[in-house]
Structure formats: structure tokens, C-alpha cells
Amino acid sequence: MDPVTTLDALIDRAAQGPRLRVAVADAAQSVVLETMREAAKLGIAEPRLIGEPAQIMGLCEQIGWEVRPAWIVASAPDGAAAAKAVQMVREGTAEIVMKGNLHTDDFMHALLNSETGLRLPGRRVSHLFVVESKGYGRLIGITDAAINIAPDLKAKAQICQNAVDVFHLLGVAQPHVALLSAVETVTGEITSTVDAAALTLMARRGQITGALLDGPLAFDNAVSPRAAREKGIVSDVAGVADILVVPDLVSGNILAKALEYLAGATAAGLALGLSAPVVLNSRADTQAARLGSLALAAVMAHARPSQHPAPPARDLHRSLRPAPQPEHLCCPLAHGAEAR
Numbered sequence: 581m582d583p584v585t586t587l588d589a590l591i592d593r594a595a596q597g598p599r600l601r602v603a604v605a606d607a608a609q610s611v612v613l614e615t616m617r618e619a620a621k622l623g624i625a626e627p628r629l630i631g632e633p634a635q636i637m638g639l640c641e642q643i644g645w646e647v648r649p650a651w652i653v654a655s656a657p658d659g660a661a662a663a664k665a666v667q668m669v670r671e672g673t674a675e676i677v678m679k680g681n682l683h684t685d686d687f688m689h690a691l692l693n694s695e696t697g698l699r700l701p702g703r704r705v706s707h708l709f710v711v712e713s714k715g716y717g718r719l720i721g722i723t724d725a726a727i728n729i730a731p732d733l734k735a736k737a738q739i740c741q742n743a744v745d746v747f748h749l750l751g752v753a754q755p756h757v758a759l760l761s762a763v764e765t766v767t768g769e770i771t772s773t774v775d776a777a778a779l780t781l782m783a784r785r786g787q788i789t790g791a792l793l794d795g796p797l798a799f800d801n802a803v804s805p806r807a808a809r810e811k812g813i814v815s816d817v818a819g820v821a822d823i824l825v826v827p828d829l830v831s832g833n834i835l836a837k838a839l840e841y842l843a844g845a846t847a848a849g850l851a852l853g854l855s856a857p858v859v860l861n862s863r864a865d866t867q868a869a870r871l872g873s874l875a876l877a878a879v880m881a882h883a884r885p886s887q888h889p890a891p892p893a894r895d896l897h898r899s900l901r902p903a904p905q906p907e908h909l910c911c912p913l914a915h916g917a918e919a920r
Contacts, residue, residue, distance in 0.1 A: 583751040587872040594875035597882035603665035603674035609681035615870040662690035678859040698854040704738035713845040721823035725832030758802035758821035759795025772827035848872035
């Protein structure tokens with residue numbers, strides 16, 4: 581399988597698989613419905629539009645989309661719609677969850693609910709942006725810029741593995757992973773450099789698999805061969821990174837937003853480590869970013885069966901809005917345990 585190098589190619593790949601049922605939590609927003617219309621047209625998705633039926637139907641009429649009655653699922657807005665979307669995945673009536681016109685906090689609360697959410701034993705919840713930036717020549721991952729606030733070494737290893745597994749699905753057999761910091765040398769005063777060196781060694785000893793890691797690397801020499809040469813860095817990762825592992829949420833979010841605002845990048849984003857692919861976007865996200873995110877979710881869903889056990893009896897304006905979560909909601913559950 582050739583690597584996917586653009587979001588358009590990702591959308592094409594998603595369209596080659598079976599059509600998937602997408603539970604859209606609080607779907608009453610024009611750009612959400614336009615995205616789902618396009619996804620349905622391309623054969624990627626069969627929508628499940630959760631929310632107030634009259635409001636959804638009115639917006640569909642405004643954009644000229646004739647939807648099937650079976651595609652609309654009645655629900656109260658916000659948290660109730662998010663809970664309904666998660667319930668549908670748990671019951672097997674949807675394969676993907678997508679955030680619609682609701683607050684991120686309400687959406688994440690439903691996903692991480694201790695009894696009815698989508699947590700998986702042994703898996704860390706993290707976020708991955710897959711970014712298309714003009715001139716880079718391939719998609720590049722940024723993780724974690726949205727969920728884990730200040731991950732420690734163990735958490736970073738799990739975050740890294742989550743991202744590597746996604747890039748395998750994109751046809752990158754051995755992703756090049758750059759462990760970012762402000763400098764390229766290990767410095768005791770900068771914890772991220774020590775973590776980067778440890779992660780590099782962990783990968784060499786099989787504690788992180790399926791990728792080539794190196795760090796610490798600064799952003800410039802992670803993505804620019806010229807910068808790496810000028811600094812005399814000898815590395816198989818420097819200048820050709822597929823995935824950027826950032827030190828913390830703040831630095832990652834700034835990096836992702838800088839690429840979007842200053843470099844015209846488009847970012848597809850998913851929450852990982854859950855029992856179903858979850859599209860986590862802002863209410864003001866563009867259709868291109870939403871469709872790319874949905875395509876990424878579809879590629880993930882095509883690659884794996886449902887992993888969930890049987891079910892028991894204020895948003896910002898742009899696409900790269902973080903959804904920071906406390907450590908206890910991100911860390912791996914013990915096998916056989918529920919989230920607390």
C-alpha cells in the first residue's frame with residue numbers, strides 16, 4: 581500500500597471501503613450537514629444526525645439536501661446528543677462518533693463517562709492531528725496537542741504508539757518520529773530533552789514499536805533537511821519527520837495553530853485510544869478539515885473490528901481547539917476495570 585500523502589488521497593482511500601454509520605452528536609449546523617452530505621455522496625458515510633429533528637430538517641432544506649428520515653435521530657442538544665452518539669456505538673448501530681454543534685466539554689464527558697463511555701482497558705486516550713501543509717510533500721502528525729496536558733515519560737510513550745499505529749494505516753510502514761524540544765542536546769534543565777532521549781532508547785529496545793524515533797530535535801531540524809545539515813545533525817529522522825511528538829499540550833497547540841494560521845495548513849484530528857474512531861473538531865472548523873477528519877476515522881474503522889465490550893444495562897473559533905483532560909481520564913484503564 582502506497583503511503584497517503586494528501587488529505588484528498590486520504591478521502592479517496594476512505595471512499596474505497598464500505599460505507600460507515602457516523603453518529604453526529606448535535607448535528608444542527610450547516611457546515612456539519614454539508615460535510616455529511618459530501619461524505620454520503622462519496623460513499624464514505626451513512627449519516628446518523630442526532631439532535632432536534634425539525635431544526636436539522638430545516639437546515640438540510642436550506643442547503644438543498646434531501647435526507648432520509650432514518651438518518652435523523654431525535655435527541656435533546658449538547659450533552660444528551662453526545663451521550664446518544666456514544667450509546668449508538670456501544671449498541672453497534674454506528675461505527676464512528678463525530679462532534680457536531682456542541683461544546684467540547686460536553687462531548688468529552690460522554691466519551692469518558694465512567695460507565696457509558698468508550699474507554700478501553702490498557703489504552704491511553706490521546707489526540708492526533710494529521711496536517712497537510714503546503715510544500716512539505718506528505719502528511720505530518722502532531723501529538724498530543726489537544727487532550728493530554730503535561731504527559732510524563734510513560735504517557736509520551738503511549739501517545740507516540742497511538743500515533744504510530746495510525747500512520748501504519750496510512751501506508752507509512754516505519755514512520756519517522758521526531759521528539760521535539762527547544763534544543764537538540766540532552767540538557768538536565770529541560771525535561772523534554774531527557775524524555776526525548778529516553779523515548780529514543782525505548783524504541784530501540786522494543787518498548788515503542790513500528791517506528792524510527794529520534795530526539796531531542798528542534799522543530800526546524802525535524803522537518804527541514806537543510807536545517808539539519810546546517811546544524812550538523814546526523815539522524816535518520818531529522819528533516820524527514822512523519823510524526824512530531826510535542827512536549828506538552830500548550831506547545832503542541834501553538835505549533836498546530838501556527839501552521840494553520842500562518843502556513844495555510846489543514847488539520848484532520850481524531851481522539852485515539854477509544855473503542856471507536858472519534859472525530860473531535862471545533863464548531864467553526866472548515867468543511868475540508870471535517871471531511872479529512874472523517875476520512876481518517878473511516879480508514880481506522882475499516883482496519884479494525886469494534887473493540888468495545890458489550891454495553892451495560894465552550895468552544896473556540898478555529899479547528900485546532902484543545903480539549904484538555906485531567907490525567908486520570910487519559911491514562912490507561914486496568915484490564916477489566918471501568919474509567920474512574
